[in-house]
Amino acid sequence: MxxxxxxxxxxxxxxxxxxxxxxxxxxxxxxxxxxxxxxxxxxxxxxxxxxxxxxxxxxxxxxxxxxxxxxxxxxxxxxxxxxxxxxxxxxxxxxxxxxxxxxxxxxxxxxxxxxxxxxxxxxxxxxxxxxxxxxxxxxxxxxxxxxxxxxxxxxxxxxxxxxxxxxxxxxxxxxxxxxxxxxxxxxxxxxxxxxxxxxxxxxxxxxxxxxxxxxxxxxxxxxxxxxxxxxxxxxxxxxxxxxxxxxxxxxxxxxxxxxxxxxxxxxxxxxxxxxxxxxxxxxxxxxxxxxxxxxxxxxxxxxxxxxxxxxxxxxxxxxxxxxxxxxxxxxxxxxxxxxxxxxxxxxxxxxxxxxxxxxxxxxTDMPLSRARDLGSFIQSRPDLKDAIIVADPDYLVEALPYYVSNRTYLLREERFGAIVHYTRNARLSLSLADILQTARQLQQSEHAPVVILLSQRLDRITAPVALRESYNWLLSLTPENISAFRSETTLVKRFGPVAGSDETFDVYLLK
Known part of the structure; x- marks a missing residue:
């Protein structure tokens, strides 16, 4: 028993x-x-x-x-x-x-x-x-x-x-x-x-x-x-x-x-x-x-x-x-x-x-990760079937292959893939402008929609800030970059809190 x-x-x-x-x-x-x-x-x-x-x-x-x-x-x-x-x-x-x-x-x-x-x-x-x-x-x-x-x-x-x-x-x-x-x-x-x-x-x-x-x-x-x-x-x-x-x-x-x-x-x-x-x-x-x-x-x-x-x-x-x-x-x-x-x-x-x-x-309705919820959301949107997904931090994409088949791109390593290499030989410092620029280049070169996952809630940031992520990554945010990013993207989904991890995010679609 x-x-x-x-x-x-x-x-x-x-x-x-x-x-x-x-x-x-x-x-x-x-x-x-x-x-x-x-x-x-x-x-x-x-x-x-x-x-x-x-x-x-x-x-x-x-x-x-x-x-x-x-x-x-x-x-x-x-x-x-x-x-x-x-x-x-x-x-x-x-x-x-x-x-x-x-x-x-x-x-x-x-x-x-x-x-x-x-x-x-x-x-x-x-x-x-x-x-x-x-x-x-x-x-x-x-x-x-x-x-x-x-x-x-x-x-x-x-x-x-x-x-x-x-x-x-x-x-x-x-x-x-x-x-x-x-x-x-x-x-x-x-x-x-x-x-x-x-x-x-x-x-x-x-x-x-x-x-x-x-x-x-x-x-x-x-x-x-x-x-x-x-x-x-x-x-x-x-x-x-x-x-x-x-x-x-x-x-x-x-x-x-x-x-x-x-x-x-x-x-x-x-x-x-x-x-x-x-x-x-x-x-x-x-x-x-x-x-x-x-x-x-x-x-x-x-x-x-x-x-x-x-x-x-x-x-x-x-x-x-x-x-x-x-x-x-x-x-x-x-x-x-x-x-x-x-x-x-x-x-x-x-x-x-x-x-x-x-x-x-x-x-409780508080999962370990919002990856499954994101997978359901993408599957419910036919226009996102072939979308490329990028994220900051990069590791947010690693759970996605279990739920969706979309291609994922790693910003820090500048390559397609779903396995992050936590290496010092990468782009250790990124800004929101860098993320936007990379997403635009992917959209033009791959002729596909680009979805951007951000763990940071941009509407809560009112002053320049440099945030540490993962082991040795740095993300720089300024009000100017945030304004430019929000003008060129659409916030299509915001997921709620999680328990035991940091895998929740806002979902943006590049215009």
Whole structure:
């Protein structure tokens, strides 16, 4: 019954959710090239390993519709949820809280991204972890697979290997030589998977998407990741609390301190199995360093630590006899109970976030993106059937291929396409006059109507302003340019607010 409730809820969220740019971008990338090899060549440097794109292209070949995006994501999430409910050995409260957490019902299920695969593979690793003598080849292949779901999951692979290593070193009596051979085999196969991930991801053409460390003290950055790890996981709070944190410095300090208690306290829930506790702490630190030095972390990235914690909790219940840790289990009993309570509170916060998303996307008229509404509008206008669509910011066009077949033009890169390259080698600074001029040139050269999407509400701007967009883009607006733009275009549609993204816009048609 629990699984069926989850499936109904996740399905409702999945089919009601309007796909946004990052979801459709993956499908657009997966459909590049004439075959898988050509797709993989063009994928190189995108910033994600290849597994999700391979799955999407294979599914599209069978179905032939963009709907495979939702089908693939929901199928993978359902498989992970099935394992969570029926196969993982978890206490009922932890299983329930994990099942209905925001990441389980929305971010890794309704949201069609590659992070749900990580959850499924992690749970498969748990199921194959304790089947007698660990199979180094099988676990190594699963580690390699996990490393190629997303860059952040490479840290999870390191966590599992650390757990295995400490488990061997601290075990009493000493394990047989075959156990060490299995570990080395798994580590070697995992290393191949990690190298494959790195070769696919780097060098990235999305160089603007990386953290800019120029002029910053590397040692201080590392120290901040070590000392203030909890500050990188504030998205574990529901949106209402996050709003308070952003609005008031006092609330920010209070809730950051509470998050530190919950995160570090959760580690104590593994105190009866020191290898698991060391591994979970290393994953926490590894993700913090990744967020500090490479990419900023959003909730979908941060929640991977929760998935790892669920996995190692399943591996440590009940404690297994014959290991050095077990002698201290009774002494650590109170500490473990306090730690488990902290972890359950942390998961309860994710359930609260999940409730927020269920209410927002099922019971309010506020979608994640207005791309579907725009698609319906364009389809209702025969005169816009062949229109070229441009947008500022450029990334507003990335979700459109899911709903319409109109050509899209990227202003910053001066080319047709639906996949934005977040590169420093582009027109980083644009004015409204530049947008108007480019639209006019397209209209004349392509002999087609031109639709312009603007995220800025021009009627609300009364003075010259320079606005930062995306990672390093700049948009300049002046009253004179706004007046000229409005005289040469017609505002044909204004879409309302969205929840969880910035994909709403005014729609202008070039006269």
């Amino acid at each position: 629990l699984f069926l409730v989850w499936l109904a809820l996740a399905s409702a969220l999945c089919w009601s959710e309007t796909v946004w740019r990052d979801e459709v971008r993956a499908l657009s990338l997966a459909l590049q090239g004439d075959n898988f090899a050509a797709m993989l060549r063009q994928l190189h440097g995108e910033g994600h390993p290849a597994l999700w794109y391979i799955l999407l292209r294979a599914a599209y070949i069978m179905v032939g519709s963009p709907v495979v995006l939702k089908i693939a994501a929901l199928t993978i999430a359902a498989a992970a949820a099935y394992l969570l409910v029926f196969r993982l050995k978890l206490p009922l409260p932890i299983m329930l809280l994990s099942l209905f957490s925001s990441f389980s019902i929305f971010d890794y299920a309704a949201m069609s991204r590659n992070y749900g695969i990580s959850m499924l593979v992690v749970f498969l690793i748990v199921l194959n972890w304790e089947k007698g003598l660990r199979n180094g080849i099988l676990l190594g292949l699963l580690f390699a697979l996990l490393a190629n779901t997303n860059v952040h999951s490479v840290v999870l692979v390191g966590g599992f290997l650390a757990y295995w290593f400490f488990d061997l070193v601290l075990a009493r009596p000493r394990p047989p030589l075959s156990a060490y051979r299995a570990f080395v085999t798994a580590a070697a196969i995992a290393a191949i998977g990690i190298v494959l991930c790195v070769m696919t991801v780097y060098p990235t053409f999305n160089d603007a998407g990386q953290n800019d460390l120029a002029g910053k003290n590397f040692a201080l950055l590392v120290l901040s990741a070590l000392v203030a790890t909890n500050s990188y996981f504030m998205a574990f709070y529901p949106d209402r609390i996050v709003a308070l944190v952003l609005a008031d410095p006092l609330f920010a300090r209070i809730f950051a301190s509470l998050m530190a208690v919950l995160i570090y306290g959760s580690l104590l829930g593994l105190a009866n199995r020191r290898p698991a506790m060391f591994a979970a702490a290393l994953v926490l630190l590894g993700l913090s360093l990744l967020f500090t030095l490479v990419y900023p972390g959003s909730y979908r990235h941060q929640a991977l630590w929760l998935v790892f914690m669920i996995a190692v909790t399943a591996l440590t219940l009940p404690p297994r006899p014959g290991l050095a840790d077990v002698a201290g289990t009774e002494a650590a009993g109170v500490v473990v109970k306090i730690g488990r309570l902290c972890f359950m509170i942390l998961l309860a916060l994710q359930v609260a976030s999940g409730i927020e998303k269920v209410h927002r996307f099922l019971f």
